[in-house]
Amino acid sequence: MNPWLVYALSGVALFSVGLVGLFSHQHVVKRILASNITGSGVLLVLVALARRVPSGPPDPVPHALVLTGIVVSVSSTALGVALARRMARLQAEATHSPEHEPRSDGEGP
Amino acid sequence: MDGLLDGCLALCLPLLAYLVLRTESLSQAVVLFVAFGLLSALGWARLEAPDIALVEAAVGTGLTGALLMHTLSWTEETPPDVRARARRRPWALLAMAALTLLLGWAVLALPADSPGLGLEVDARREDSGVKHPVTAVLLNFRGYDTLLEIAVLLVAALGARAVNPRSERASSEAAKDPLTGELFRMMTPALLLVAGYLVWVGDHGPGGAFQAGAILAGGGVVAILTSRMGTPRMSSLRVRWALLTGPLLFIGVAVAPLFSGGRLLEFPEKYAGTLIFIVEMALTVTIAMVLLMFFPGTRPPRTGRGSAR
Known part of the structure; x- marks a missing residue:
């Protein structure tokens, strides 16, 4: 079996594990992790396919695409994490507020 | 083996x-x-x-x-352990297996030998101004990708800051820890050296702006977490300049050929190497700053949350 094929199949397995995880989890952080894993699977397939050259160094174009992809996935993770933090803060505020009468001080403290 | x-x-x-x-x-x-x-x-x-x-x-x-x-x-604060568990769905495993088989079959059906675009890249590498093929593709042949990627990074940093506008003050507890401070002091020169080397080596070997920027940002994150440095603020002029240097310089270099009859992102062959190096330097600064902006600073003390009451 060619080495690239092993990694390409591994990437396929990663993609489906990540995708199923993405749909079956409810927690935000788990979903972010799952989407990262899905992305890793796609990138792994891409790099493995770049390795199919008969001889010499692998195809540099997919490598450049994957470099871009990793950086973009990091920025999407960072944005997701920022949204998760915002949600956590809003939830924390929502759980604290019922100690007051919500109607009497609607304008907040 | x-x-x-x-x-x-x-x-x-x-x-x-x-x-x-x-x-x-x-x-x-x-x-x-x-x-x-x-x-x-x-x-x-x-x-x-x-x-x-x-x-x-x-x-x-x-x-x-x-x-x-x-x-x-x-x-x-949200109870993670209950909700982090996946809902048990028998069809999920089935769907996963089916998807794996389908995609695996597609991969197996691909031809085993394919030169890809490697030969084309090699043929034109002399004109690109750099010797490393991946850098040539990233900054010359497919400059659009890198230009748009920087835009994506910038938008993500702005978005992350927009949803959490208040940057958190660093707590002073970590600053008293002598070990982390000493570690950071020892790390800094090595970090700067490695980052500089990576930008330089990108011309003819594996390395470049992204790796160097990531190394610098890693050092910055350690500095934030050990309270050596406050979180960079969007309101600071220096931060804004650091964020904009890369994109502005890259756009300038990309647009310049339009005025001399060339096409967008078409570097003149004579100066291509120099231009790519300058753009990479600027991109390093921007990437490091953007990655650093993703960090919201250390967590405020628990009593801080009482302000909602």
Whole structure:
């Protein structure tokens, strides 16, 4: 079996594990992790396919695409994490507020 | 022997991914995810993609892992252990198997030999101004990608700051810890040296702006977490300039040929090497700053949350 094929199949397995995880989890952080894993699977397939050259160094174009992809996935993770933090803060505020009468001080403290 | 290593690695990656999603504790999941990232960096090294291995180890695993760990300290107020568990669905495993088989069949159906675009890149590499093919593709042949990527990074940083506008003050507890401070002091020169080397080496070997920026940002994150440095503020003029240097310079270099009858992103052959180096330097600064902006600073003390009352 060619080495690239092993990694390409591994990437396929990663993609489906990540995708199923993405749909079956409810927690935000788990979903972010799952989407990262899905992305890793796609990138792994891409790099493995770049390795199919008969001889010499692998195809540099997919490598450049994957470099871009990793950086973009990091920025999407960072944005997701920022949204998760915002949600956590809003939830924390929502759980604290019922100690007051919500109607009497609607304008907040 | 090589086949055994490849086989083990290829088996371990999906297994670790499954464990990441399966485990009930969130912090354990993040730690497993970091391990997964490091193993995939090894896989990329095995696939003869050292550039990607470097970026994966520094950005994909290092910074993402730190960011996720950091988030856990924020989101732990919500009960994670109950909701982190996947709802048990029998069809999920079935769907996963079917999807794997379908995609695996598609991969197996591909021709085993394909030169790709490697020959074309090699033929034109002399004109690109750099010797390393990946850098040539990133900054010359497919400059659009990198230009838009910087825009994506910038938008993500702005978005992350927009939803959490208040930057948190660093607590003074960590500053008293002598060990982390000493570690940071020892680390800084090495970090700067490695980052400078990576920008320089990108011309003829694996390295470049992304790797160097990630290394610098990693140092910055340690500085923030050990309270050596406050979180960079969007209102600061210096931060804004650092964020804009890369994109503005790159846009300038990209647009300049339009005035002399050329096309967008068409570097003159004589100056291509110099221009690419300057753009990479500027991009390093911007990438480091953007990655640093993703960090919201240390967690405020627990009493701070009482302000909502």
